[in-house]
Amino acid sequence: MHKPQPDGSNHELIDVVVIGEALIDIVNGPEGSISYPGGSPANVAYGLGRLGVRTGLLTAIGDDEHGTTITNHLHSAGVELLPGSTSLERTATATATLAPDGSASYEFDIAWRLAPAAPAMIPKILHTGSIATFLAPGAGTVRTLLEQFHQSCLVTYDPNIRPALLGSHTEATTIFEDLLPLTDVVKLSDEDAHWLYPGWSPDDVAAHLLQHGARLAVITKGADGALLATPGARFSIQSVKTEVADTIGAGDSYMAALIFGLLTRGDEAFGPAALRNIGQTASMAAAITVSRPGANPPTSNELLTRLAKLQRPYATIYSG
Numbered sequence: 001m002h003k004p005q006p007d008g009s010n011h012e013l014i015d016v017v018v019i020g021e022a023l024i025d026i027v028n029g030p031e032g033s034i035s036y037p038g039g040s041p042a043n044v045a046y047g048l049g050r051l052g053v054r055t056g057l058l059t060a061i062g063d064d065e066h067g068t069t070i071t072n073h074l075h076s077a078g079v080e081l082l083p084g085s086t087s088l089e090r091t092a093t094a095t096a097t098l099a100p101d102g103s104a105s106y107e108f109d110i111a112w113r114l115a116p117a118a119p120a121m122i123p124k125i126l127h128t129g130s131i132a133t134f135l136a137p138g139a140g141t142v143r144t145l146l147e148q149f150h151q152s153c154l155v156t157y158d159p160n161i162r163p164a165l166l167g168s169h170t171e172a173t174t175i176f177e178d179l180l181p182l183t184d185v186v187k188l189s190d191e192d193a194h195w196l197y198p199g200w201s202p203d204d205v206a207a208h209l210l211q212h213g214a215r216l217a218v219i220t221k222g223a224d225g226a227l228l229a230t231p232g233a234r235f236s237i238q239s240v241k242t243e244v245a246d247t248i249g250a251g252d253s254y255m256a257a258l259i260f261g262l263l264t265r266g267d268e269a270f271g272p273a274a275l276r277n278i279g280q281t282a283s284m285a286a287a288i289t290v291s292r293p294g295a296n297p298p299t300s301n302e303l304l305t306r307l308a309k310l311q312r313p314y315a316t317i318y319s320g
Contacts, residue, residue, distance in 0.1 A: 014056040014080060015263060017123040018045040019142055020132035021112060022059040022074075022085075023092035024066045025248065027104070027294070036248070036294045037073035038094060040130035040160040043249050047256025047285070047297035049077030053263060056123070058082040058145075060114050060138065066091035084117035096248060103247050108165055112138035118145060122152045125263055127255070129158035134166055134175055146182040154262060157183040158255050161192040172196075180212035187218040187258065189251055202227045203234065215270060218279075220254055220286075222247075228279045233272055237279035240287035240310075249295025250286045256297060257285035281307060 020041025027034050037046075045057040057079055061067040063086050070091065071081055092110035099105070112135040126149050132142050146155060159176055166172040173196055180186065186209050188196070193205045200208070202219040206229035209217035219227040221239075228235040261278030262269045269278065284306050288298040298306075 013054050014119075014121060014123055015054045016045075016048055016125045016127060016259060017056050017058060017082070017119050017121075018042075018048070019058045019114075019126065019128040019145060020044075020130055021092060021110065022057065022061050022070045023094050023108075023110060024069065025295070026093055026095045027098065027246075027248065028095065029098040029246075034294070035069075037070045038249070038295055039092070040158065040252050041128065041132060042070065042074065043252035043295045043297070044127055044129075044158070044256045044259070045079045046074060046077045046295070047249075047253050048259060049074070049079040050297050051256060051260045051300045051303065052078075053260055054078070056080040056082045056119060057085065058114070058117075058119060059085045060087050060112065061085060062088040062091040064091055066093070082117075082119055084115035087115045088113065098246055101244070106162065106164065108162070110135070110165070112136075114138040114141040116141060118148065122149065125154045125156060125259055126150075127156045127158075127259055129255075130160035131162060131165055133157070133159060133179060134172060139175070143179065143182075146179065150182040150184075154185070155183045156185040156187070156255070156259055156262070158187045158251070159192055159196075160189075160251065161195050163195060169195075177212055180209065180214060183214060185216045185218070185258070185262065186214045187220065187251075187255055190219060190221045190224075193219055203229070206234070216275070218258065220251060226254075226279060226283060228275055230270060230275070233275075235272075235276055235279055237276075237283050240284050242287045242291045244290045245293045247290055248293075249297065250290045252295060253289035253297040254282045254286040257282040257303065280310075284310070 021039040022042035023039040025036045025038030048055040095107045096104040206217040225239045226237045265274045
């Protein structure tokens with residue numbers, strides 16, 4: 001693969017490129033089974049499209065019914081499926097079983113092989129994560145793309161740890177940490193952080209990520225809010241209270257809104273005031289998503305309307 005250059009095509013209109021898996025989530029709940037398009041990177045791309053961001057997804061799906069469902073789903077949000085993405089014999093699936101509190105456990109039927117084709121443009125932001133960065137052979141292709149892009153655009157990363165699909169803890173942590181120097185923004189859930197670094201506090205994990213080269217480390221903690229950390233400051237963002245339907249796609253919705261904020265703020269995104277606002281927006285996006293079934297992120301109008309109604313202090317800042 002060669003480093004891409006703008007080619008005069010419509011691809012130049014894309015601001016964010018997402019690289020990673022797209023699959024079908026089969027959700028088993030009290031009322032039976034329901035299928036949704038899913039996969040963490042695909043959910044992030046869809047969430048960005050819903051927020052009005054010009055987004056392209058480089059993935060691997062099959063030329064089958066599930067693949068058509070995913071393609072139509074992405075197109076409904078204005079997301080472009082990038083060339084080379086229809087490359088598998090069959091589209092992957094993930095079976096989610098819901099617990100009484102709305103949380104989900106997963107079983108996967110997935111093969112991850114990414115076609116050796118780079119996007120034909122340099123986006124403003126490149127996002128990757130989840131299974132795509134761990135599962136061979138596709139993970140090697142993702143790493144190559146990060147090596148090509150990381151000095152030309154902002155790179156965001158959410159490992160979205162799925163222990164059932166990883167090797168040993170040591171192997172997975174090594175893969176994760178080897179990617180950190182190629183990224184600018186890293187988001188972990190508290191569950192991800194605990195799995196990668198058992199016994200560490202969120203502050204310790206965030207500091208570790210920053211030491212490995214991240215400009216911004218984000219640790220989401222569900223109902224306990226989120227921590228945003230830069231080399232110069234720490235931000236504690238409160239969660240938004242809401243009735244939970246399920247938690248599917250909440251972290252991906254948070255990630256999409258985080259990228260949206262970084263894109264909107266541009267060069268000012270890493271300043272204290274901008275990061276506080278970005279964190280607030282991402283927390284609200286996640287709250288809207290968990291209030292309804294499946295990975296159903298907010299539109300920009302929904303998000304802005306809910307933020308406008310917020311009447312209480314939302315974040316605290318402390319130096320660190």
